[in-house]
Amino acid sequence: MRCVLGVLATLCALFLILSDAVDPSNFKTCDQSSFCRRSRKVQSSGSKYALIPGTLNTYADSLTADLVNKENHHQFAFKLEALVGSSFRLQIDEKQPLKPRYRVEHALKGQPQTGRIRVQRETDGEIVITSEGNKAVIHGDPFRVDFYENDVLVVSVNAKNWLYFEHLRQKSQEPPAAQAEHENQQEQDAAVETPKAADAIDDPGAWEENFKSHHDAKPYGPEAVALDFSFPAAEILFGIPEHADSFVLKSTSGTDPYRLYNLDVFEYIVDSKMALYGSVPVIYGHGPQRTAGVYWQNAAETWVDIQTAETNVVSSLVNFVSGSRKSPPPAAHFMSESGIVDAFILLGPKPLDAFKQYAALTGTHELPQLFSLAYHQSRWNYNDERDVTSVSAKFDEFNIPMDTMWLDIEYTDGKRYFTWDKFKFPQPLTMIKNLTELGRHLVVIIDPHIKRDNGYFFHNDCTERGYYVKTRDGNDYEGWCWPGAASYPDFFNPVVRDYYASQYALDKFQTVTSDVMLWNDMNEPSVFNGPEITAPKDLIHYGNWEHRDVHNLYGHMHLMGSFAGLQQRDPNQRPFILTRAHFAGSQRYAAIWTGDNLADWSHLQHSIKMCLTEATAGFSFCGADVGGFFGNPDAELLERWYQTGIFLPFFRAHAHIDTKRREPWLFPERTRLVIQNAVLKRYSYLPLWYTAFYELEQTGEPVIRPLLAHYPLDKEGFAIDNQLLVQDRLLVRPVMQQGVSKVDVYFPAVDDKKNGDLWYDVDTYQRQEKSGYVSVSVDEYKIPVWQRGGSILPKKERQRRASTLMINDPYTLIICLDRQGKASGSLYLDDEKSYAYRQGQFIHVNYEFANGQLVNRFIGKPKYKSDAWIERIVIAGLERVPSGAGITVNGVTQQLEVLPHEGHVVVRKPGVKMDVDFALKLNY
Numbered sequence: 001m002r003c004v005l006g007v008l009a010t011l012c013a014l015f016l017i018l019s020d021a022v023d024p025s026n027f028k029t030c031d032q033s034s035f036c037r038r039s040r041k042v043q044s045s046g047s048k049y050a051l052i053p054g055t056l057n058t059y060a061d062s063l064t065a066d067l068v069n070k071e072n073h074h075q076f077a078f079k080l081e082a083l084v085g086s087s088f089r090l091q092i093d094e095k096q097p098l099k100p101r102y103r104v105e106h107a108l109k110g111q112p113q114t115g116r117i118r119v120q121r122e123t124d125g126e127i128v129i130t131s132e133g134n135k136a137v138i139h140g141d142p143f144r145v146d147f148y149e150n151d152v153l154v155v156s157v158n159a160k161n162w163l164y165f166e167h168l169r170q171k172s173q174e175p176p177a178a179q180a181e182h183e184n185q186q187e188q189d190a191a192v193e194t195p196k197a198a199d200a201i202d203d204p205g206a207w208e209e210n211f212k213s214h215h216d217a218k219p220y221g222p223e224a225v226a227l228d229f230s231f232p233a234a235e236i237l238f239g240i241p242e243h244a245d246s247f248v249l250k251s252t253s254g255t256d257p258y259r260l261y262n263l264d265v266f267e268y269i270v271d272s273k274m275a276l277y278g279s280v281p282v283i284y285g286h287g288p289q290r291t292a293g294v295y296w297q298n299a300a301e302t303w304v305d306i307q308t309a310e311t312n313v314v315s316s317l318v319n320f321v322s323g324s325r326k327s328p329p330p331a332a333h334f335m336s337e338s339g340i341v342d343a344f345i346l347l348g349p350k351p352l353d354a355f356k357q358y359a360a361l362t363g364t365h366e367l368p369q370l371f372s373l374a375y376h377q378s379r380w381n382y383n384d385e386r387d388v389t390s391v392s393a394k395f396d397e398f399n400i401p402m403d404t405m406w407l408d409i410e411y412t413d414g415k416r417y418f419t420w421d422k423f424k425f426p427q428p429l430t431m432i433k434n435l436t437e438l439g440r441h442l443v444v445i446i447d448p449h450i451k452r453d454n455g456y457f458f459h460n461d462c463t464e465r466g467y468y469v470k471t472r473d474g475n476d477y478e479g480w481c482w483p484g485a486a487s488y489p490d491f492f493n494p495v496v497r498d499y500y501a502s503q504y505a506l507d508k509f510q511t512v513t514s515d516v517m518l519w520n521d522m523n524e525p526s527v528f529n530g531p532e533i534t535a536p537k538d539l540i541h542y543g544n545w546e547h548r549d550v551h552n553l554y555g556h557m558h559l560m561g562s563f564a565g566l567q568q569r570d571p572n573q574r575p576f577i578l579t580r581a582h583f584a585g586s587q588r589y590a591a592i593w594t595g596d597n598l599a600d601w602s603h604l605q606h607s608i609k610m611c612l613t614e615a616t617a618g619f620s621f622c623g624a625d626v627g628g629f630f631g632n633p634d635a636e637l638l639e640r641w642y643q644t645g646i647f648l649p650f651f652r653a654h655a656h657i658d659t660k661r662r663e664p665w666l667f668p669e670r671t672r673l674v675i676q677n678a679v680l681k682r683y684s685y686l687p688l689w690y691t692a693f694y695e696l697e698q699t700g701e702p703v704i705r706p707l708l709a710h711y712p713l714d715k716e717g718f719a720i721d722n723q724l725l726v727q728d729r730l731l732v733r734p735v736m737q738q739g740v741s742k743v744d745v746y747f748p749a750v751d752d753k754k755n756g757d758l759w760y761d762v763d764t765y766q767r768q769e770k771s772g773y774v775s776v777s778v779d780e781y782k783i784p785v786w787q788r789g790g791s792i793l794p795k796k797e798r799q800r801r802a803s804t805l806m807i808n809d810p811y812t813l814i815i816c817l818d819r820q821g822k823a824s825g826s827l828y829l830d831d832e833k834s835y836a837y838r839q840g841q842f843i844h845v846n847y848e849f850a851n852g853q854l855v856n857r858f859i860g861k862p863k864y865k866s867d868a869w870i871e872r873i874v875i876a877g878l879e880r881v882p883s884g885a886g887i888t889v890n891g892v893t894q895q896l897e898v899l900p901h902e903g904h905v906v907v908r909k910p911g912v913k914m915d916v917d918f919a920l921k922l923n924y
């Protein structure tokens with residue numbers, strides 16, 4: 001939306017009905033962006049960069065050399081560094097820039113640890129750098145760097161000679177050319193351009209640029225950087241969220257490139273390469289033998305051209321014969337408006353290795369409080385205290401668990417954050433207490449735009465202290481957002497972040513408690529009257545950087561302030577923050593959702609595609625507005641959306657202010673029961689989600705995963721993005737089409753002979769034994785989900801109103817056996833709230849089943865004292881039904897009852913505490 005003005009509500013509603021989607025003409029195409037035009041043009045002419053002989057310097061962990069552009073003789077500093085864990089870092093900057101060029105800060109979780117290198121010069125002029133059994137081979141002229149994982153070429157940098165680096169220059173050196181004429185020629189006949197024409201001098205947008213009514217002063221002129229990366233061992237590329245597109249990246253030949261530029265795009269188009277709210281410039285190439293990645297660390301507007309192996313991915317996969325590639329390998333061409341070339345090469349070799357290498361650089365979400373993995377109930381807006389209390393009570397009345405109520409912008413006093421509307425919310429602390437006494441939480445929205453009102457303390461502080469982002473002539477920038485006239489704190493300034501963080505302290509923000517968590521929206525930043533609904537690029541930030549240089553980091557810096565605020569407010573509670581804008585590394589501070597989607601089936605389908613991509617880019621904690629933000633879902637869509645939403649890590653229903661109320665009890669009984677059934681299922685799996693998030697923090701392995709993460713050889717599975725894995729334990733294929741009684745489910749192959757795992761339907765324990773497509777019947781309650789044979793997972797099956805009340809509830813272990821009659825799986829538990837787990841106050845245990853016996857093995861010493869115990873053990877896949885089971889604890893054996901059921905048996909009441917060693921043996 002944004003239907004901004006109340007008086008225009010009717011017009012707005014009309015607009016919502018008439019338009020299916022955003023108007024793309026509000027946003028730039030590559031052709032309307034001068035640096036994208038220029039950088040892309042190199043694809044037809046190539047460039048000429050070479051190492052300068054005699055400039056090589058080698059160090060223990062890196063080497064440096066000078067590069068020259070052979071056309072204009074400008075010189076660049078090249079650095080290649082080895083990092084521990086099979087990664088390299090490659091940087092190119094100007095040797096002597098007119099002024100420093102921006103280098104991204106705060107995205108990495110710390111200084112990457114470098115690894116030792118060995119350097120060898122070959123007779124043909126190549127330079128070979130080895131580190132950890134991997135190598136980089138530098139070719140001097142034309143400049144190219146090839147990266148080998150264990151002797152297999154996985155990433156080739158500048159193999160296409162599309163390196164393009166616009167050095168900073170004085171404007172007077174660059175007399176404007178006959179521009180109109182040139183632009184025509186450029187459009188009509190790009191192919192015959194000479195290489196020289198790629199130079200920025202001739203481009204009419206080089207020194208100033210207009211888009212619609214907006215002017216960009218561009219005082220520093222052209223300063224783009226671009227580079228190509230080929231993935232010779234890959235067949236498909238994925239990554240570079242956020243786009244509402246398929247998991248596998250599509251060719252951009254004949255279309256615009258994928259765009260990375262944080263924007264407030266309402267009712268976004270699906271199957272689109274348009275930019276959205278977040279930008280994470282990491283890409284992966286995957287083939288059966290190797291997965292490799294590239295993290296392009298640049299926070300400026302970025303476009304990425306994708307060359308696929310062949311136009312038709314599926315046929316190329318079928319025809320592909322290893323080692324005899326018929327077409328060039330897939331490649332990505334990153335083009336950024338400013339900054340430097342700073343690329344991290346992640347060598348894999350397996351998908352999870354590459355994801356972990358990326359996590360080693362940019363971090364992971366820390367273990368969230370358990371309640372934040374449970375169900376969130378939101379709407380723009382819950383109108384007043386009565387509304388909040390009554391919605392909460394209705395969930396109890398209808399026995400639907402719910403953990404968190406959300407308040408959107410209308411709770412504030414006129415969109416002044418850190419205040420309340422005193423008429424609608426006269427007693428916020430009582431309202432909050434009412435929720436927390438039920439075990440529930442409250443989340444409130446706090447956006448970065450600040451109302452320009454000299455009766456508002458926050459605005460006065462920012463004005464007096466100079467905390468706002470500035471225009472190029474040094475005034476406070478003023479835009480238009482929810483509060484009307486607004487300014488934007490410059491979170492790049494550490495003093496501003498400290499000030500912002502201090503506002504969350506309970507002696508400042510007295511009308512909340514430390515159980516109230518946070519939603520940071522509109523932080524792209526959204527500026528209703530700005531170019532492309534965001535901030536102008538020639539604004540000035542702390543350190544004298546232009547907004548152009550740092551745009552995609554603005555939301556990230558906002559999050560740093562917010563996260564610090566919540567941590568300082570209560571150092572022993574893990575913060576929960578939801579953000580819309582994000583960049584590489586923002587996963588350390590916040591969960592994300594896919595923004596202002598639409599109540600239609602295609603947006604439901606894209607929720608999975610988008611979150612799968614985000615999960616490979618560090619953002620496991622991802623979800624979509626259940627029901628769709630805009631529009632009114634019918635009963636069937638809402639049911640299916642809940643059923644899908646419970647298998648994404650962040651699970652929240654949310655709706656636009658102009659939509660009809662859609663709490664579950666407002667629908668016919670059947671819909672309410674289907675939703676209740678789905679939400680209860682989510683709650684029963686909370687121990688699995690919680691364990692998966694702990695293991696994400698420990699290892700960097702995503703919580704949800706594409707099939708290829710565990711079935712890297714199965715080419716048919718590469719592009720499947722209507723299914724997902726939860727760790728390697730569940731295979732989820734939600735129903736996401738209208739009116740179907742069957743869905744086709746793909747069971748992946750473990751090898752190239754099409755052998756598959758065993759899979760057990762989680763409702764019926766019916767087995768799937770073969771790989772390939774299977775048509776599965778679904779009624780309105782059915783959520784097609786299978787547990788992998790060979791896995792064990794924890795559940796809790798008692799029904800409560802909120803997850804916080806389940807802490808001492810007993811566990812059920814579900815054991816699904818593989819063909820050898822074996823299974824294993826982990827469980828993690830702690831106090832679900834504090835940082836005590838960082839001091840070892842947790843229980844992390846691995847369960848192993850083999851030869852009819854289940855044992856536990858603690859990972860680390862189990863220090864946390866839990867009152868929970870194991871209530872039930874379900875075993876599926878046994879050849880015979882046992883007569884009973886004996887459980888041995890501390891040398892004492894007790895006999896247990898084993899009850900046979902369809903497809904599984906249930907071992908009743910093992911009764912063992914979570915921190916106690918035991919062995920359970922089936923008797924026959």
Ligand SMILES: *[C@@H]1O[C@H](CO)[C@@H](O)[C@H](O)[C@H]1NC(C)=O
Pocket residue numbers: 385386389427428430431434
């Ligand atoms: C708190 O709960 C009580 C009891 O249900 C109710 O009467 C009261 O209105 C609630 N107060 C607020 C501020 O929500």
